[in-house]
Amino acid sequence: MSPRETSSAGPARAGGVVTPGRITMAAVAVLTLVLIFENTRQVRVRLLIPEVSMPLYLALLATTLLGALCGFYLAARRRK
Numbered sequence: 001m002s003p004r005e006t007s008s009a010g011p012a013r014a015g016g017v018v019t020p021g022r023i024t025m026a027a028v029a030v031l032t033l034v035l036i037f038e039n040t041r042q043v044r045v046r047l048l049i050p051e052v053s054m055p056l057y058l059a060l061l062a063t064t065l066l067g068a069l070c071g072f073y074l075a076a077r078r079r080k
Contacts, residue, residue: 035060
């Protein structure tokens with residue numbers, strides 16, 4: 001067998017390059033970049049006592065991460 005025949009029949013080519021999962025992830029990546037570029041203005045966030053100034057996308061990211069951590073914690077407690 002020549003190298004040309006063996007490389008095209010490999011398992012990596014079986015599913016093709018464009019799959020629904022890859023299309024979905026590309027769309028999510030594009031939407032994430034649009035969200036970041038559209039929300040770059042500075043906002044003031046009050047954290048109990050200090051007031052912090054940061055880009056809006058960082059405030060949204062921090063809120064999302066805190067919500068995800070709370071969700072994972074509650075889901076882990078339910079499993080026990």
